[in-house]
Amino acid sequence: MAANSRESLHDAASATPREKTFSREVVVANSQGLHARPADLLAREARRWQSRIELVAESQRADGKSILEVLTLAAESGTRLVVEATGPDAREALEAIGSLFDRNFNEHAGSQNT
Amino acid sequence: MKFSDFVATTAIRSHVDADTKEGVIREMARALVDAGKILAADEESIIKAILKREDLGSTGIGRGVAVPHTKHPGVTRLVGTVAVSRGGVDFESLDGDPVQLFFLLVSPPDRPGDHLRALESISRQLRDDAFCKLLKAAKEPLDIQHLLEEADSHGVVS
Numbered sequence: 001m002a003a004n005s006r007e008s009l010h011d012a013a014s015a016t017p018r019e020k021t022f023s024r025e026v027v028v029a030n031s032q033g034l035h036a037r038p039a040d041l042l043a044r045e046a047r048r049w050q051s052r053i054e055l056v057a058e059s060q061r062a063d064g065k066s067i068l069e070v071l072t073l074a075a076e077s078g079t080r081l082v083v084e085a086t087g088p089d090a091r092e093a094l095e096a097i098g099s100l101f102d103r104n105f106n107e108h109a110g111s112q113n114t
Numbered sequence: 115m116k117f118s119d120f121v122a123t124t125a126i127r128s129h130v131d132a133d134t135k136e137g138v139i140r141e142m143a144r145a146l147v148d149a150g151k152i153l154a155a156d157e158e159s160i161i162k163a164i165l166k167r168e169d170l171g172s173t174g175i176g177r178g179v180a181v182p183h184t185k186h187p188g189v190t191r192l193v194g195t196v197a198v199s200r201g202g203v204d205f206e207s208l209d210g211d212p213v214q215l216f217f218l219l220v221s222p223p224d225r226p227g228d229h230l231r232a233l234e235s236i237s238r239q240l241r242d243d244a245f246c247k248l249l250k251a252a253k254e255p256l257d258i259q260h261l262l263e264e265a266d267s268h269g270v271v272s
Contacts, residue, residue, distance in 0.1 A: 033226055068241050069237075
């Protein structure tokens, strides 16, 4: 779009204002870690948004919209991750993803469900 | 964690006969019994527990792959096996596609970390399309075993 390309002339190296990245730290709180079911819930939620969603761990990044990528983090209980959302609905997406972590993916802390 | 750390090679199946979710899970559990990895006495309760877990949400994670699993006190270390279905099985997968490739895992109740690391190995390797394709095309269990060994020693570029 013309308007966007004009903006990008002024700010060629970084994203346009609509592409701003929002991030927040989350903690994997449930005792089983970020296993298949929460990874599924996370990827499903992430796919509802246009923004790019990434999970950043100490040594790697994962596409939040891919359950396979999320599982490669092998994030155990207590792991701190940073969720990054970039795109037109980044703020809302980040809130939705963050709330999944806040709610423990609807699992009890001591749940035996895997 | 490597595949060789949890995959019971003698329980690998390259052609499952079953064409239902429960049927495949039963065949794989039986393979683990035959391989001496789980007790026949635990077989039925392990199957029930895996099916109960599937009720919470399918472990069909997409790309024609499913990871049915449970915790069970009948094992003292993580055990698992791999099976391939020629025709594919409706597993109520996340992407709706039939599943051809199954990794079944049974872990001790108090080792969530091992379970996570097994899921990590599986998902990391399965991001590679060629690896998935080769596994699904395996003609015999030995082919699958060799592919897993190759992934263990070289990793798959992705």
